[in-house]
Amino acid sequence: MQTITKHLVLLALLLSMQLIHAQDTIPTTHNQKNIELLEKTKVDIQEEEKQRLKIEVEAINMRLDNKDITMQEAEKLKMDAAKKAALNIENRIAIVDNKIALLERNQEIYDDVSEDKLTFRIGGSEGGENSFFYLGKEENDKPRIRKYDRRTASDFVLAFGFNNAIVEGESLNDSPYKFGGSRFFEMGWAWKTRVFDHGNFIRLKYGVSLQINGLKPTDNQYFVQQGNQTVLENFPYELRKAKLSVSNLVFPVHLEFGPSKRIEKDNYMRYSTDNKFKIGLGGYGGFNIGTRQKLKYEIDGERTKEKQKRGFNTTNLVYGLSGYIAFDDTALYVKYDLSPIFNDQAIKQNNISIGVRFDMD
Numbered sequence: 001m002q003t004i005t006k007h008l009v010l011l012a013l014l015l016s017m018q019l020i021h022a023q024d025t026i027p028t029t030h031n032q033k034n035i036e037l038l039e040k041t042k043v044d045i046q047e048e049e050k051q052r053l054k055i056e057v058e059a060i061n062m063r064l065d066n067k068d069i070t071m072q073e074a075e076k077l078k079m080d081a082a083k084k085a086a087l088n089i090e091n092r093i094a095i096v097d098n099k100i101a102l103l104e105r106n107q108e109i110y111d112d113v114s115e116d117k118l119t120f121r122i123g124g125s126e127g128g129e130n131s132f133f134y135l136g137k138e139e140n141d142k143p144r145i146r147k148y149d150r151r152t153a154s155d156f157v158l159a160f161g162f163n164n165a166i167v168e169g170e171s172l173n174d175s176p177y178k179f180g181g182s183r184f185f186e187m188g189w190a191w192k193t194r195v196f197d198h199g200n201f202i203r204l205k206y207g208v209s210l211q212i213n214g215l216k217p218t219d220n221q222y223f224v225q226q227g228n229q230t231v232l233e234n235f236p237y238e239l240r241k242a243k244l245s246v247s248n249l250v251f252p253v254h255l256e257f258g259p260s261k262r263i264e265k266d267n268y269m270r271y272s273t274d275n276k277f278k279i280g281l282g283g284y285g286g287f288n289i290g291t292r293q294k295l296k297y298e299i300d301g302e303r304t305k306e307k308q309k310r311g312f313n314t315t316n317l318v319y320g321l322s323g324y325i326a327f328d329d330t331a332l333y334v335k336y337d338l339s340p341i342f343n344d345q346a347i348k349q350n351n352i353s354i355g356v357r358f359d360m361d
Helices: 002-065 071-105
Strands: 118-122 133-137 152-167 183-194 202-215 221-226 229-234 239-257 261-264 269-272 277-299 302-309 317-327 330-337 349-360
Touching: 002 071, 152 202, 152 330, 183 239, 183 349, 202 277, 202 349, 221 239, 221 277, 239 317, 277 330, 317 349
Parallel strands: none
Antiparallel strands: 118 133, 152 183, 152 349, 183 202, 202 239, 221 229, 239 277, 261 269, 277 302, 277 317, 317 330, 330 349
């Protein structure tokens, strides 16, 4: 028993000595690693500040080329930027030197600096030059060169509202389609480019959109394809719903007019149309990508749904005129198809839509 006890005591002493030795060596090793990382950080600081200085000088040169400032003002701005960069390097390196001194003077583990730290960031900067979502090492988050004058911006486009058809020889009041039930939907992406070098009163807006035009016949009617003609006929049962949906992929182009606000910063300039009135006039062209009719009715008390996917003689190539009057991102939107809804019809019909449109950047 005494022999076992002696062995246990000896084992405990050996473990204690190893633990003490580990406590003596781990902090030193860890701190040395951080010191090496901080020494590398000093080099990175100088490179970052030089890059920032380069960005500021390029922005100043752009302002000089645009005659926004004089040569004397440009030289003064460059001197101020250089002084700021030098002071930034001096101050930031002083902070790093203090951290190194702290690590060299103490045995405790300091985790202020770690090459494995991650940065999580959501949101872009003014002008949209930086990504909306970022996850990664902060040391890899290098400063980016922001273009001083960015003439093109982009928007997500969403529109919806009422849809109908103008029938040849008849007024809109005599339309065979329901006014409230017939609707349209549009979704797409648009780019907006300033037309002139100086000033933003006229912009060219262009993009790609998916348009879905819906028509609901009145008086219990539905669409029937008879050879090269598409006609409305009475449905043999009581219809709960009859709707023809025509889907088009189109490429709209508009000239947009309206005032804007000029925003000037040290290293970039932008024009903003936030909270401004604007008018867009233009048109679109594209092609039909699908047509279907949806029917809902009852037979002997049993509800039935029917979807008919076929051509219905709808026009393959579509084109038309469109325009909008907007304040900020919200607009009253109108579009009219110059191309007929159906090919080779005895009576020509053209789609017309009116609703609201949102251009969200």
